[in-house]
Structure formats: structure tokens, C-alpha cells
Amino acid sequence: MAASLSLYKPAHEWWGHRGWSELVFQGLWALLLAVIIVIFMIGVAVVVIWYERKIAGDIQSRIGPARVGGRFGVLQTLADGLKLFFKEDIIPNACERWLFVIAPFFIFVPAVMAWVAIPFSPSWIAYDLDIGVFYIVAISSLPQLGLIMAGWSSNNKYALLGGMRAVAQLISYEIPLVLAVLVVVMYANSLSMVTIVEKQASGWFILHPTLFIAFVIFFICALAETNKVPFDLPEAESELVSGYHVEYSGMRFAFFFLSEYASLFFLCAMATTLFLGGWRGPLLPPVVWFLGKTGVLVTLVIWIRWTVPRLRIDQITRFGWKFLLPLALLDLIVAAFLAVGMS
């Protein structure tokens, strides 16, 4: 068992001394981890949403949230979320009821699951999978199913167009994203997230030229994967009202919203792990370094979001297929030769 949250060992021993069932312990442990991850994820989404609104305010010479929870409006998102949970959960008559009801969870659950393999510090990882990278890539392509389900089942032209665009865009950018990750895997010679961070002891991966290109590709694809401007076509307000979640309200909408911001933070965390040396850094504790680096990337994403305008769908697909994909392939080939030369 490779579960390596630092509490695992003492808890396991304590349970063993009582002579209670091993199976029950594993079940309870998994449940505990799941609860921690869900709470962490919702907390992160709440903070990131507040942070984005504050930065948006700064950029537009406004103030942003300033009333709920002190001068800086820290609890604004919590208040908004609470309000959403008390709102009526409207299910349209003409929708595909079953698909409509479960679609938000198809987006929310993978967003939670992916956190399992992210190392916050040498010992703070829910489960150090040997195939961590592969697992994350596989899990993070699941939400697209949820998007198309939401878009289709709403029985609404805007939702359908939004869902279609979302899937077209996500699939286009998933490929260069995975190729960029593959470059890292070749250098690290491992699929385990912990090993990848440990391989960066001599220097962050972003300092290699080929890996720097891979990072740029990964970052652009991460913007596209999280539907952030300039790739926010699936929820283009001026064209599609709000895209695939037009018909959703109340709690179900909150799930879409939370997962969107949680996955933004998640992709930044993944970029930190793969390229920026994960938890590595002097003096401060590893978790602080990890969250700090991720926070810097999140700031960059938000900054870009409030700067650039939206692209057209043909520009997005052309950029993805005709520039990003060949560049990623080229980078992969060069990196392969270099990696062979190194070993």
C-alpha cells in the first residue's frame, strides 16, 4: 500500500493493535481521504473565485468584493454559494431528465478524483500511484462527457452549441497537452508524480529548453481545457448566453462553477508538479512552496483572462491543430533524441 499521507502509518498501527479488520481500515481511510479532498477542493474553488474577482477589480480600477467577511470580502463566494444552494433546482420539462440530473456530477467527480495523485509535499499525497500521470490524463478527459451530456440534455440550442464547442475544443487541446506531459515523462523516466518531483532535485524541468517549450504548450492547453479566455468559446456570453449550463440553476449550477475553478487550480498544480519542481524550495515548508507556485500560475491565468479578447472557433481549432500539435510533436522528437543522448 502506497498511501502516504503522514498520518497513515501511526493510524494503521493503532488500528492493528486493536486487532480490527484490515479491510475496514482501508475503507475508512479511503473515505477520510475522499472527504479531505472534497473539502479541500471546495475550499480552493471558493478562494480562487474570490481571488479572481479581486484581481478583476484591480485590473478594471474597481474594488471587487468588499462587504462580506471584512474589508476584503473574503467570504463573498461562500455567501454566493450558500445562496445558490437555497435556490430552486429547476429541471426543464423538455429536457432529457436523467442525463440532465447527473451531468454536473460527471464534471464534479473527475475533478475531485484527479486530486488523488497530486503530491503537496514528500509525504502529503493521497495515493502515490505508479502511473500517476497516466491516471490524471485519463481522469481529466472524463469531464468532456459531462459537458456534452449537459449540453445535449438541456434541449436548448445555446446549451447544445456550447457543449459541442466545448468538446471540439477540449479534444483538440487534449492531444498537445498529453504530448507536452509525455516530454516530462521521458526526462523523468517515470509516471509517478512523486518521482517526477524528485527528479527535479538538480533543477526545475522548466529550465531545459525542450521542457520550456513543453511548459508553454501545457500552459496554453490548460487555458483551453479550463475554458478560460481567450478560449472561453463554450460559455461565450455574447453568443451563447452562457453555454452548456444555460438551463442549470441552484445547486447544480454551483457544481459546474466550483468544478471549473477547481480544475483551473488543479491544472496549475499539475504544471507546478511537472515543470516547476513541485514542493521543492528552500526554507519554507514544502506545502507552502507548492501552493505558492500554483498560486503564481493561477494569477497568471487570471491576468491573461482579464486582458485578452475571445477567439473565433475556427481560429481556435486552427491554432490547436496546425500550430500547437506539430510544435508538440517536434518538441517530443527533439526531447527524445536529447533524452537518449543523456542516458
Place this chain on the structure above:
Amino acid sequence: MTEIIGIFTGLWSIIKGLAVTLYNALRRPRITVMYPRERPEHLSPRTRGLFILRRDPETGKLRCTACGLCEKACPSRVITIEPEGSGKERHPKRYTMDLGHCLFCHLCVEACPFEALAMTPEFEIAGYDRSINILEFERLIEAERPAGYTQKELLALPTEEAGEKAPQPVAAPAGGAAEPPAEDKRDD
């Protein structure tokens, strides 16, 4: 090739855009004023707020001749004038504005040939009663607002019978407007 050049010029333009937003993000002070807690320090003199009837600075008489042009210019029939006297002596006996349906469109001010009617930056004219929207003659006449008074104290000053001779400060330029309800430190 043009495609690749386009990518790099695009990248450069994004960086320039990021510089612009960064500059704006760091710029102080911000434009927002957290109203009940802070107040706008300097409103433009052209702000379309409460009306006043102006006096001639030399003679101290009202400029208004009750010609009725403002009454005609008003699209919402806010103004009602009762004239008194004739010829050079013509002046308003009563001049009433019902701001309840005023658009603050400024047309009455533009219509006036004597610049007798004007707008001030005074904007806190809301209240809890519809009757306070109706501005009587006395409340409209230009007051040299005594300096150093708060809004509350100004309202508490005794209203003088506004004659044409005495250019005395007339209290309550805000038309009896109550305090803005959130004036107290209710918020945070």
C-alpha cells in the same frame, strides 16, 4: 511562414496587453467610491443634481422673470410657475418643481434665456416620503450655503421666509431630503 510570424506578433501583442492591464491593476486610487462610507470628494460642477434659482449677484434679485420657457421645455411637466407683476417687475410668485417625475434632462436649464435656473452637484435628495420631491419656491432659491455645516445641521437650520431682497442663506438646499438611509456606520 506567415502563419508562424502571425503567432509571434500575436504573442507580442498579448504581452503588450498584459502590460496595460498590469499598469491599471497597480494604479491608485481606484475609481470606485464606497458610497455611504466614503463620499465623492469632488463632483464636477456640471453634475446634474438638485436645482436652484439663481440670484443676480449685484442686485440680489432673482433672475427669473417667470417667462415660462422652462415650463414649456420640460417633457414631464415638472415645473409650475405662477407669475406676478408685469413688464420689468414680472417675477414668479410661486415656482414649484415636482421632482417625482423629473428626468434630470437639463432641458429646462438650457431653455432659460436668463440663466436663472441651474443644477448643482447636490445629489442626496432621496427620502422616505413622496412629498419631499415637491420643491417649493423657497427651497429652490440659491442659497449661499453656510460653510462647515454637515448635511444634518443644514437641515436643522430654521427656514427663512425667502424674500427677494435678503440674500440670506436659505436652509435646506436638499429640499428637505432626509439623510441617506445608510449614512450611519451600518456597513461593516
